[in-house]
Amino acid sequence: MTAPIDEEITFRKLAVLLAFMETGNLSRAAERLDTSAVSVHRALHSLEAGLRCTLFRHEGRNLLPTPAAQVLADAAQQVLKGMAEGIRATREAAGYGADRIRLGSLFSLTSRTVPTLVVGLKQRKPALQTELVLGSNADLLQKLRDGAIDAAFMGLPASAPDLEVEPLFEDVLCFAAPSTSPYARMAEVDLGACAEERFVSLSEGFITSSGFVEAFRAAGFQPNVVMQTGDIFSLMNLVHGGVGYTLLPSRVRRALPAGVELIPLTERYRLRQTIAMHFLRTRERDPNLLTLLAVCRSAKAQLV
Structure with a gap:
């Protein structure tokens, strides 16, 4: 001893x-x-x-x-x-001041938000290596707390006093349907009138799947979910293939396959999501995270 x-x-x-x-x-x-x-x-x-x-x-x-x-x-x-x-x-x-940064993101943010922020980060710190980890809100939250990622772009968790949060933009859930569907010609979709339809959804843990459940709770019925998937791009393809309807955030509009439409829900069922950058409060002085925070604040107008 x-x-x-x-x-x-x-x-x-x-x-x-x-x-x-x-x-x-x-x-x-x-x-x-x-x-x-x-x-x-x-x-x-x-x-x-x-x-x-x-x-x-x-x-x-x-x-x-x-x-x-x-x-x-x-x-x-x-x-x-x-x-x-x-x-x-x-x-x-711990990732503090390292020459790489590990970013977590929802799949739905990879078509616009993440590329915009990574480019901004590279302009400020050209030597910084970036690693991207994709997952659900629940996955990213756990990885953030475990130290497996340094920051996460995701929806606001219910309660997270251990996190610093920088809101990026607000999004809204829409009804997703094939362009050949009768719903595609509507100005708005009344979710309460869709009890007989088939639906597809994301698996549990995604911010969009939570919104899906909440919207149908407000509609007063349990949807007939015929299939679940673990990423939003597969979900879009299921809608395109006519497997079922779903609810998608408007941010995926640019990534929709040809032949899929997003139709607003009536105000009663219209749910909003706040997408934000999250990191642990114990890392609030990390120079890489402070740079990323500055990039997020300056790029907000490009993310809407």
């Missing part, structure tokens, strides 16, 4: 020791450390107290290191170097 280290022995005092050994003078060591000679002398004396042995001897007004001081200085150099490397590796493992 490693012997306990006296609380008088600190990294700061070891740094003072090294400065003194390298300069050989209290005043010059104090100047290098931007402190006073008295503080340097006090730190060296407290190291002796913590070690319970003599490190220096006086010759007139000069303070001279003993062989013991040199042994401690050699060890201190290795300790401080190792700790500096450990801090760097720890910060990199």
Whole structure:
């Protein structure tokens, strides 16, 4: 078992020791450390107290290191170097100030929002490598809290006091139908009149699937869901193939396959989503996340 280290022995005092050994003078060591000679002398004396042995001897007004001081200085150099490397590796493992950033996103944001923000990030930090992880709202929230991603573009979770949130834009759910469907010619769709229709939906955990459930709860009936899928692009293709109708956010309009229409729901069933950039509050000073935050704020007008 490693012997306990006296609380008088600190990294700061070891740094003072090294400065003194390298300069050989209290005043010059104090100047290098931007402190006073008295503080340097006090730190060296407290190291002796913590070690319970003599490190220096006086010759007139000069303070001279003993062989013991040199042994401690050699060890201190290795300790401080190792700790500096450990801090760097720890910060990199946490994503803080690293040369890469891991971004999480909903599938539906990859056609416009994510490319716009990644381009903006690259313009500000060309050397920063970007990794994209796709998933549902629930998946991204868990990955964010586990440290698997650094930031997430997703819908607002119900309660997340541990997250910093930067809203990007507000979206609305629409009724999705093939262009050959009678619904495609309507100005609005009354969801309450669709009880006999077949539907397809996203699996649980997506912000859009939560809106789907909420809309039909307001309509007062359980929809006949004939198939579920794990990504929104497959969902669009199911609608295109006539498997069933669904509800889609208006942000996917540019990515819709030819032959699929988005029709507004009547006001009673019209649900809105807020899409935002999220990151852990414990990372609020991370330089990469601060840059991403600035990009998000400046790019909002392009995301609507």
